[in-house]
Amino acid sequence: KNEVEQSPQNLTAQEGEFITINCSYSVGISALHWLQQHPGGGIVSLFMLSSGKKKHGRLIATINIQERHSSLHITASHPRDSAVYICAVLYNTDKLIFGTGTRLQVFP
Amino acid sequence: GAGVSQSPSNKVTEKGKDVELRCDPISGHTALYWYRQSLGQGLEFLIYFQGNSAPDKSGLPSDRFSAERTGGSVSTLTIQRTQQEDSAVYLCASSLQTSGGVYEQYFGPGTRLTVT
Numbered sequence: 511k512n513e514v515e516q517s518p519q520n521l522t523a524q525e526g527e528f529i530t531i532n533c534s535y536s537v538g539i540s541a542l543h544w545l546q547q548h549p550g551g552g553i554v555s556l557f558m559l560s561s562g563k564k565k566h567g568r569l570i571a572t573i574n575i576q577e578r579h580s581s582l583h584i585t586a587s588h589p590r591d592s593a594v595y596i597c598a599v600l601y602n603t604d605k606l607i608f609g610t611g612t613r614l615q616v617f618p
Numbered sequence: 619g620a621g622v623s624q625s626p627s628n629k630v631t632e633k634g635k636d637v638e639l640r641c642d643p644i645s646g647h648t649a650l651y652w653y654r655q656s657l658g659q660g661l662e663f664l665i666y667f668q669g670n671s672a673p674d675k676s677g678l679p680s681d682r683f684s685a686e687r688t689g690g691s692v693s694t695l696t697i698q699r700t701q702q703e704d705s706a707v708y709l710c711a712s713s714l715q716t717s718g719g720v721y722e723q724y725f726g727p728g729t730r731l732t733v734t
Contacts, residue, residue, distance in 0.1 A: 606661075
């Protein structure tokens with residue numbers, strides 16, 4: 511069983527829709543990353559958070575430490591948001607453990 | 619400023635040959651990480667450096683894999699006697715010193731290794 515579970519695995523949306531991607535993890539963590547990977551493979555860190563909520567433009571990330579759950583929200587989705595979104599948790603040893611990713615496609 | 623850079627961007631090698639992959643972290647970042655993404659699979663941790671020492675090598679898949687870091691900067695991941703299952707994208711990341719704090723990791727563009 512993967513220590514980091516993401517859902518859904520695949521997500522299709524129409525431009526403008528509100529999108530939510532969920533991440534659950536099984537052990538205590540130092541922090542959680544949300545990463546974005548575009549076709550071609552480059553990875554960009556969107557957020558790192560250890561409590562509460564962060565917002566950057568149309569992206570919002572929340573984390574509930576007690577429930578071991580995080581969500582990534584995209585408001586007013588756009589085709590350029592199409593990518594794989596990866597949740598990764600940071601344990602004491604500072605290495606990241608990754609979820610399997612959510613493939614998002616946003617159509618015009 | 620400059621981000622994490624990796625070279626080569628693509629490498630095709632024959633089975634049994636040795637390969638070296640290079641990572642240049644962001645200047646001043648003392649922590650450096652190697653990860654691997656195999657085709658159709660998720661990302662997995664390989665090794666972590668703090669300065670020049672590697673406190674966590676738990677992710678290296680076999681003794682054919684080794685890594686070193688010199689001068690607290692550049693790191694090289696070496697794969698000896700490559701096998702087809704080594705084909706993957708190898709990603710490097712760096713962050714500021716981690717002891718006593720939690721810092722964001724910044725990823726390089728990766729090296730796509732194909733073993734024929």
